[in-house]
Amino acid sequence: MLSGPASTVLLPHGLFDEDGRCHRLAELRPLTGREEWALADAGNHPDPRAVSALLAACLGRLGDFPSVDAPLAAALTRGDRHHLALHLRARLYGDRLTLVARCPSPGCGAMADVDVRLSALAPERPDAAPEVxxxxxxxxxxxxxxxxxxxxxxxxxxxxxxxxxxxxxxxxxxxxxxxxxxxxxxxxxxxxxxxxxxxxxxxxTTAPDLGLVARCPRCEAWLELELEPFALLARELRGGAARLETEVHVLAFHYHWSETDILALPRARRWRYLELLRRELDGRPLVDGWS
Ligand SMILES: [Zn+2]
Structure with missing residues (x-):
């Protein structure tokens, strides 16, 4: 299953409280349909405040903080926020990512695939980082x-x-x-x-290094690109927005649930209900390419 219950993520930097104690162990819940939708709508460069709201929605405990609101999520370092985004992305779509970049050499312009493993970009850092x-x-x-x-x-x-x-x-x-x-x-x-x-x-810095390099397959020039985790997540969710709409439609149609209730479900739960529904309807596919 692609996404499941809350998991814990060790933040590379962590949040320092007023006594100078660092809180690094974060409980990360899967995105609900509502958060998928909000991020899909956030454009190519999601606003930092929208990102804070999103992180507040999917973070549970953070160290001794029982919950995380938007101001607390805004106090996280940029690196910690990117680290969390890479974890959210890995849980939704897997650890592997293929980016496509155009060769910048004049007269070339070939498209190159850049393969990335998110776990390699955002490794766990057991050592504590200083506050400053x-x-x-x-x-x-x-x-x-x-x-x-x-x-x-x-x-x-x-x-x-x-x-x-x-x-x-x-x-x-x-x-x-x-x-x-x-x-x-x-x-x-x-x-x-x-x-x-x-x-x-x-x-x-404890932030993940998001600068990627690859060789152009045609002219061997070096390609450099910078991964923007929230922009990537927004782009991928936008690509799946039509499918999410179909999921809401099918679940609302058959279960008579409201859109709000359906969007409160994380993807794994929606897919589980759709799977049960598919079986119930005797293998008749609800939407093309479902099973
Ligand atoms: Zn080239």
């Missing part, structure tokens, strides 16, 4: 933390050039000599110091 990373700068000791869903939500709404938005993000992540930075303060740091902070974060 420390870097010694000429300006004083600096601390940098990983970006969270809330940082991404602020960034998604920020105006300005790419450089201004980048300065806004760094100003949220970095403190120098115990003092928070403004975006201007970040930009006023010497390039060497900004580079040292970026390097510390790149080396110390």
């Amino acid at each position: 990373l420390r870097v010694a700068l000429p300006e004083g000791p600096a601390e940098v933390r990983e970006p969270t869903g809330e940082d991404d939500a602020v960034l998604a709404r920020a105006e300005g050039s790419r450089e201004e938005r980048s300065a806004l993000l760094w100003s949220r992540l970095v403190e120098v000599a115990g003092q928070p930075l403004s975006p201007e303060g970040w930009r006023a740091l010497p390039a060497r110091s900004r580079h040292a902070v970026a390097l510390a974060l790149a080396e110390g």
Whole structure:
């Protein structure tokens, strides 16, 4: 069966509470039809706040937190959120993923398949991560933390050039000599110091590495692509939206359940009912390609 009851996922980073204790063990429930639908509707780049709402809906316990609401899901690091998305995807469609990329070489443009195993992208990391990373700068000791869903939500709404938005993000992540930075303060740091902070974060991050490379089958050029887990999940769910509609139709028609009740079921339960229905109807297929 493709999806089942709640499972536990060890977050690579985890959520630090006010006492500095880290909570990493998350209970992950399968998506219900409603969440599948919402994500399928979320467009090519799901909004970070919509992602927080989705994660809140499918996360149960998180360490000592009995439940996770949207603000708590927004406080998770970007890496932890991606890690959870890869787990959700693996449970819906399996561990294997084939991406198709177009070769960027001028005059080539061949399509290349890139095969990925999600379990290899998001391995379990038994070692605890620090809450912040420390870097010694000429300006004083600096601390940098990983970006969270809330940082991404602020960034998604920020105006300005790419450089201004980048300065806004760094100003949220970095403190120098115990003092928070403004975006201007970040930009006023010497390039060497900004580079040292970026390097510390790149080396110390617990986020899954989503940069993929493959060889073009025609010209052997290297293809690079960046996997966006929530965009991938949204795209795949959109592809299955017509089937979900059919599932709702068939279950509503035969059981007289409301759409709301049917969409509250995770996929495995819907498929189980459809299987029982199929047997009941004496092997007569309800929709093409069902059995
Ligand atoms: Zn090529």
